[in-house]
Amino acid sequence: MGAVLLQALANFADPQVMIAIVATAFYGLIIGAIPGLTATLAAALLVPFAFFLPPLPAIAAFATASALAIFAGDIPAALVRVPGTPATAAYTDDSYLLTQKGKVGLVFGVDILSSAMGGIVGAFALIFIAPFLAKVAQNFTTFEFFWFAVLGLSTSVMLSAASPVKAFVSLLIGLLLGTVGLDVTLGYPRFTFGNPNLLGGISFIPAMTGLFGVAEVLRNVVSMARDEGFIQKVKFTTRGMFRDAIKVFSKFKINMVRSNIIGIIIGALPGAGADIAAWVANGVAKRFSKHPEKYGTGYIEPIVDAGFANNSALAATWIPALVFGIPGDSITAILIGVLMMKGLRPGPLIFQQQAPLLYGIYFTFIIANLLMIPIGWVAVKISSQLLRIPKKILMPLILLMCMLGAYAINNNPFDIGIMLGMGLLGFLLEANGFPVAPVVLGLVVGPIVEWNFMQSFIKTQGNLLPFITRPISLGMALFVLLLWGYPLFRKLFHVIRHRA
């Protein structure tokens, strides 16, 4: 072990690795901070460069760029209400509303430190418990993944500040939108109206930029005409951002530990990833929160929880990728391609055959997350100047960024149309008290739920009992039921206690 670590350190100290880490840190930050551009795009654009690099710098570049791009997705979410990833959508409203109250420093302080600390915890999980978690994850089948996805969906209803019925309706709209396109079993086109652009389904990036970004632009231009006072600039400060963030962390110590654990466990499951981790962590946190009513109204607790869970899950998604060669998300799918391009085959043997390389990857995660603090600080100082731009100039600029982001994901103008449709939907939903975040989650997680359900159904030839008879499956089903029935149980408990 000692010799392997020394070898890994020597490899890691190579200037090529250091240059790759610093350069891709800035690169990832720029891509992630542009509304609509994702960490996946940042990783995909690195592939041609990775071809010319040795294995360690190439993988270090991926790890750094994706970690920084995911953190940077928090920047447009807080400033202009366009989340960079579906994970960020879990706390976009809270970030944005806090920013509008002038607390941009606090939001970014918490964002940066929770991302960096969560990422480092995830990296340690990768180092010490990867093989164990991978073994546990081996026992998970489509039945258990189905329940995990249902758990993720349930939290979006619980998290909402709106009425549960309205949040449920929003979630169902998202799930229905997720059914558009070729179905997962027969490849039958559903709800496509004969349009070939819809065969692949509704991409979540145009949907997200529309539901959040365009809806926000529409809301602002309508309010501008109605109330001139609305266009006044936000007064803000970024001074003492880390000091304020540490104060917040000292208040939410249990949340930090719990969210890290949730992030690592969910991240280690193939196909679950950081998105579900952030939502589940927030859902659980709301259940135990002293102020659940403040969620979604500009409250810092959900940002702490999702920030930690999101980033610890990000490192943990590498566990199934490295141990089984099963991608945890789209970024690790690209990574597996790069590993293979370099002649490395992910799998259990990688721990014996490529140990120095693996430890080099672990070091990269730790350094990339440490770098996030100074680089993130500079990025926040520069990007928060956006708030100084008058809204009547800022809103058209956001609209153009949304259009470019929607277009860039598939280079297809049709996606700009999807973005506009989603923007109108988001505007109308919000104007009538329906939250939009559950729509995004439904759209992203819906196909996962359906795929796992259909696979299970086909495997068992229509027998649905394994959903509740397999031990892990039963445990998860009971947990989901407990979460759904919690308000009822609490009421019953109160009644019984008062009678006693």
Next chain:
Amino acid sequence: MRDIVSGVIFMALSLWVYLEARTFPKPPGQPGPGIFPQILAILLMGASVTLTISGVRKWAPITFSWCNVFKKLLSPSARNFFGVVMLVLAYLFLSPHIGFFLSAALILFVLMLQLNVHPVVALTVAITTAAVSRFLFQNFLKIPLPPGPFPGGW
């Protein structure tokens, strides 16, 4: 009142989804591609009925007049709202013909004018933003944007 209207709209949507999903093929021994949308439609129907009932419970009569509807449609708020929608559609229509740079600069300029930005400021911001965006996406990120009539595809 709003909850009743939303509830009825979602009821109609769920009914349409259910009926449409019933027409999907159902291979023997498999639930088929229609089962998941049908389950969702039933759940949406249930939620919509609940929403409508809660709307009826909170019912407060409102006076409806076509005059108010027209007033709202002609208000500055509506003008701004439809302005944004029309400009995005205009971009979709124009960009294949005149390219990204010109169409983006044009919609930015018109939207800023509509939001009462000074014309000189609006023109400067529109041209600069369109140029920087084109350079960033086309040259740096290698994302092919619709080419325009100027040299180099601008």
